[in-house]
Amino acid sequence: xxxxxxxxxxxxxxxxxxxxxxxxxxxxxxxxxxxxxxxxxxxxxxxxxxxxxxxxxxxxxxxxxxxxxxxxxxxxxxxxxxxxxxxxxxxxxxxxxxxxxxxxxxxxxxxxxxxxxxxx
Amino acid sequence: xxxxxxxxxxxxxxxxxxxxxxxxxxxxxxxxxxxxxxxxxxxxxxxxxxxxxxxxxxxxxxxxxxxxxxxxxxxxxxxxxxxxxxxxxxxxxxxxxxxxxxxxxx
Numbered sequence: 001x002x003x004x005x006x007x008x009x010x011x012x013x014x015x016x017x018x019x020x021x022x023x024x025x026x027x028x029x030x031x032x033x034x035x036x037x038x039x040x041x042x043x044x045x046x047x048x049x050x051x052x053x054x055x056x057x058x059x060x061x062x063x064x065x066x067x068x069x070x071x072x073x074x075x076x077x078x079x080x081x082x083x084x085x086x087x088x089x090x091x092x093x094x095x096x097x098x099x100x101x102x103x104x105x106x107x108x109x110x111x112x113x114x115x116x117x118x119x120x
Numbered sequence: 121x122x123x124x125x126x127x128x129x130x131x132x133x134x135x136x137x138x139x140x141x142x143x144x145x146x147x148x149x150x151x152x153x154x155x156x157x158x159x160x161x162x163x164x165x166x167x168x169x170x171x172x173x174x175x176x177x178x179x180x181x182x183x184x185x186x187x188x189x190x191x192x193x194x195x196x197x198x199x200x201x202x203x204x205x206x207x208x209x210x211x212x213x214x215x216x217x218x219x220x221x222x223x224x225x226x
Contacts, residue, residue: 004162033214042126042208042216043163056213090162107170108153109214111162 002027004093004112012118013081021076021115025093031055032074033109034066035090043090049074081119088114123147126209126217133199134225141207141220142193149211152185152192157219158205166207167194199224 005024013019025032031050035043045058049068063079072093078085092109126143133139143152151170155163167178169185169192176183182195196203201224209217 035214035216042210042218044216045214048214092162108151108165108168108212109210110165111155113160113162 004091004110006089006091006112006115008115009113010116010118012120014120015081015083017081017119018077018079019081019117021078021089021091021117023074023076023091023093023112025072025074025091026095026110029093029095029110030072031094032068032072033092033094034074034076035092035111036060036085037088037090037114038086046076078117083119086117086119088116090114124209124211124215124217126220128220129218130221130223132223132225135199135201137199139196139199139203139222140193141209142191143209143211143217144191145211145215146190147211148189149215150189151212152183153210153212154181154183154192154194155208155210156205157208163208196222201226 007022033048034046037043046060047066048056052068066076068074090111092111094109095107124143124145153168154166156166157163166181167176167183172185172189173187174185180197184193204224206219206221208219
């Protein structure tokens with residue numbers, strides 16, 4: 001079975017430009033989340049989408065936006081790129097949680113290989 | 121916000137040794153996850169824990185969901201060179217620890 005796929009794998013942009021990253025979830029997964037990982041740190045949560053609705057947002061500026069499509073794929077957009085946006089951007093998809101009764105409707109997250117963004 | 125404190129930061133061990141790492145939080149999580157990440161790749165899910173007190177194994181890996189729901193540990197038994205990587209704990213809704221970098225000497 002295909003895992004989470006992301007495109008492109010690498011990207012080089014200059015400051016001020018805009019970028020769109022793409023993600024296709026595992027078949028049957030309805031939730032997609034986006035993370036930013038800078039070197040030497042754990043992934044930082046950016047967005048979570050479930051059934052095409054935004055379910056959560058991390059502490060990132062409004063330059064970051066995302067959306068989920070009817071086929072559950074997702075795009076992450078970053079406007080007005082800064083040098084500090086250089087990072088590995090990870091997408092993860094999730095099946096429903098086995099503990100739905102706790103109000104946690106999304107289960108474990110399965111990550112794609114990431115998109116390495118370099119801003120010059 | 122919810123912070124996860126993961127320790128140790130790094131470990132250098134001999135092949136065949138057992139490894140233990142843990143994650144603590146001041147907040148409650150309903151799900152704890154453990155991942156392994158190798159250079160240039162995304163994190164790979166190792167173990168998912170959904171109930172307080174749950175103890176789950178995956179081959180040589182064993183993880184437990186603390187009874188207070190504020191901590192979790194991961195043990196690796198009889199380490200081998202391919203265990204090298206960075207191990208992350210994560211709590212849902214998604215917060216990651218800073219990672220434990222594991223080096224295994226043959």
